[in-house]
Amino acid sequence: MKKQLTAALLAALCLLLPGCSGASSSASATASADEAQTQTIYAMDTVMDLKAYGGSASAALTAAADTITRLESVFSVTDENSEVYAINQNGGEESVSQPVADLLTLGLKIGKQTDGAFELSIYPVVRAWGFTTGSYQVPTNDELQSLLTKVDDAAIEFDGTKLTLPAGMELDFGAIAKGYAGDQAIEAMREAGASSAILNLGGNVQTLGLKPDGSNWNVAIKNPKDPESENYLGILSVGETAVITSGGYERYFTQDGVTYHHIIDPATGYPADSGLTSVTIVGEDGGVCDGLSTSLFVMGKDKALDYWRTYGGFQCVLVTEDGEVVVTEGLKDAFTLVDETDYTVTVAAEAGT
Numbered sequence: 001m002k003k004q005l006t007a008a009l010l011a012a013l014c015l016l017l018p019g020c021s022g023a024s025s026s027a028s029a030t031a032s033a034d035e036a037q038t039q040t041i042y043a044m045d046t047v048m049d050l051k052a053y054g055g056s057a058s059a060a061l062t063a064a065a066d067t068i069t070r071l072e073s074v075f076s077v078t079d080e081n082s083e084v085y086a087i088n089q090n091g092g093e094e095s096v097s098q099p100v101a102d103l104l105t106l107g108l109k110i111g112k113q114t115d116g117a118f119e120l121s122i123y124p125v126v127r128a129w130g131f132t133t134g135s136y137q138v139p140t141n142d143e144l145q146s147l148l149t150k151v152d153d154a155a156i157e158f159d160g161t162k163l164t165l166p167a168g169m170e171l172d173f174g175a176i177a178k179g180y181a182g183d184q185a186i187e188a189m190r191e192a193g194a195s196s197a198i199l200n201l202g203g204n205v206q207t208l209g210l211k212p213d214g215s216n217w218n219v220a221i222k223n224p225k226d227p228e229s230e231n232y233l234g235i236l237s238v239g240e241t242a243v244i245t246s247g248g249y250e251r252y253f254t255q256d257g258v259t260y261h262h263i264i265d266p267a268t269g270y271p272a273d274s275g276l277t278s279v280t281i282v283g284e285d286g287g288v289c290d291g292l293s294t295s296l297f298v299m300g301k302d303k304a305l306d307y308w309r310t311y312g313g314f315q316c317v318l319v320t321e322d323g324e325v326v327v328t329e330g331l332k333d334a335f336t337l338v339d340e341t342d343y344t345v346t347v348a349a350e351a352g353t
């Protein structure tokens with residue numbers, strides 16, 4: 001019975017996952033209320049699957065794709081025409097755009113609340129590892145220590161309009177830009193008349209409304225031990241929300257038998273080694289969830305749960321190296337473990353319960 005249920009769920013969510021869906025769009029101007037249209041785009045270094053239902057689906061997909069592409073051209077660290085590229089070259093800007101202002105405000109707040117697990121100014125370190133360009137290398141410890149002297153979000157001066165960076169500092173919005181772009185894309189789809197849609201921005205799933213039949217979405221969480229397969233870790237049943245995952249398996253390279261991933265612990269300059277293999281955050285605001293998925297991955301299980309109990313406003317699924325899946329109380333009924341061989345679930349309670 002349980003196996004049948006799992007098979008049905010997997011079939012239902014296959015279309016949500018990259019690789020499962022077909023190529024580009026399948027548009028029809030006279031789509032019925034529950035007919036899906038899909039579009040696959042490549043942006044922000046990520047394959048993104050967009051899906052909308054109903055008569056406005058085609059317009060909604062165009063609006064979402066345009067929104068994401070526009071934000072990519074703002075936040076790219078490598079595109080010489082982007083606003084962030086100019087900020088990094090010039091040490092700031094007299095008047096930043098609204099998206100940059102939004103993410104500066106959010107990033108600085110998350111950095112403070114996470115005691116520096118999150119640093120927008122991590123970019124020189126990320127670049128030294130080659131994660132921006134794909135030319136991977138292991139920097140020397142001396143180089144990392146020297147680059148870390150430039151990583152200090154507390155030294156960023158931002159008054160809501162004018163941004164000033166200390167000499168040598170460079171920003172990287174890569175840990176929050178996709179979640180923010182997802183939020184903006186969902187709003188653009190809503191404005192285009194859609195009431196049911198789902199975006200999969202490479203591990204970031206964001207939904208608009210419910211499925212056309214009024215049921216929840218089934219969102220798969222990848223298995224960190226086997227991320228390319230359909231041997232999922234588990235499934236979350238959710239309404240309109242963001243489900244955003246950070247995992248060391250998303251971007252990494254191996255040298256001399258050691259694997260190095262792209263989520264950096266600002267305390268050391270090395271890939272975070274916190275005992276977690278993935279962190280999924282569920283909440284209303286995609287930018288916040290994206291920032292927290294990265295931060296809680298760096299912090300490790302105990303500090304992550306302390307953060308959840310202190311600040312709240314989201315739920316999460318933490319996966320540890322030794323096969324524990326910690327599900328916060330608000331998700332306990334929404335989460336179904338699929339890989340029962342390798343993992344066991346524990347439920348984290350709110351403080352004081």
Ligand code: AMP
Binds near residue numbers: 263
């Ligand atoms: P995510 O996949 O959302 O966890 O974001 C990872 C990306 O965020 C990396 O590719 C870097 O560009 C950037 N990043 C890595 N470590 C940090 C950190 N500690 N704080 C802020 N951004 C980071």
Ligand code: MG
Binds near residue numbers: 176291294
């Ligand atoms: Mg993130």
